[in-house]
Amino acid sequence: ELKVEQNPLFLSMQEGKNYTIYCNYSTTSDRLYWYRQDPGKSLESLFVLLSNGAVKQEGRLMASLDTKARLSTLHITAAVHDLSATYFCAVGPLATDKLIFGTGTRLQVFP
Amino acid sequence: DTGVSQDPRHKITKRGQNVTFRCDPISEHNRLYWYRQTLGQGPEFLTYFQNEAQLEKSRLLSDRFSAERPKGSFSTLEIQRTEQGDSAMYLCASSLGVGGLQETQYFGPGTRLLVL
Numbered sequence: 001e002l003k004v005e006q007n008p009l010f011l012s013m014q015e016g017k018n019y020t021i022y023c024n025y026s027t028t029s030d031r032l033y034w035y036r037q038d039p040g041k042s043l044e045s046l047f048v049l050l051s052n053g054a055v056k057q058e059g060r061l062m063a064s065l066d067t068k069a070r071l072s073t074l075h076i077t078a079a080v081h082d083l084s085a086t087y088f089c090a091v092g093p094l095a096t097d098k099l100i101f102g103t104g105t106r107l108q109v110f111p
Numbered sequence: 112d113t114g115v116s117q118d119p120r121h122k123i124t125k126r127g128q129n130v131t132f133r134c135d136p137i138s139e140h141n142r143l144y145w146y147r148q149t150l151g152q153g154p155e156f157l158t159y160f161q162n163e164a165q166l167e168k169s170r171l172l173s174d175r176f177s178a179e180r181p182k183g184s185f186s187t188l189e190i191q192r193t194e195q196g197d198s199a200m201y202l203c204a205s206s207l208g209v210g211g212l213q214e215t216q217y218f219g220p221g222t223r224l225l226v227l
Contacts, residue, residue, distance in 0.1 A: 042220045043202070043204075045216075045218075099154075101153030102153055
C-alpha cells in the first residue's frame, strides 16, 4: 500500500523567510500533485509533476520531483501572510487514477 | 461558475438515517472521484468513475456506502444507516482523462456531514 509522508506537519514562519516542505512516498509513482487548502475550504491545485527532475514555479512557491528518491519538495521563498494554509502532496499509484494524500503541512506565516 | 459543484454543502443527520450527496463535475470531464476528509487529515480515496463505469472502490468503503453515475455526468454518494464515524467532509473531484494521460483532479467545495 502506497504511503505518503509529509514533514513538517506544522510550520510557523516569519514573513520574508524561506522554507521547504518535504513529501516522501513509498512506492513507484508516475505523478505527484501539490494542493493548497484554506480552513473550511476545498482543495486548490498548485502543481502537477509528471517526470523525474520536474520543477515548477508559481510566485513564491516552487515544487520539484525526484522519482528515484521518491521525494518531492515545495519551497517557499520570502513568505507572506497570504501563503498561510495547509499544503498537501498527493501521489498517484501506477495503473490507477486515485490519489493518495499526505497528512498535510499546516503553514502559518506571521509578521 | 464552471467548476465542480456539490449539494448540499452541509448535512446534519441522526445516527441510523440515510443520506445522499450529489456532485456535478466540470462539464467536459469524464472522470469523477469521491474522497472523504476528517479533521486534520488528508483526503482519503473512496471511489471513482470513468464515464458511467465505477472503476475502483476503496477497501475501506463499507457496504453502507454506494455511489452511482448513471449517465456519466453527475454522481450521487449514498450512505445508509449512518454512524457517528461517518462524520466528515465528503469531497468530489473531476478530471479529463485521455487514454493513459493523468490530468489534474479539480475538487468541489465539499459536503460536510455531521452525524448526531
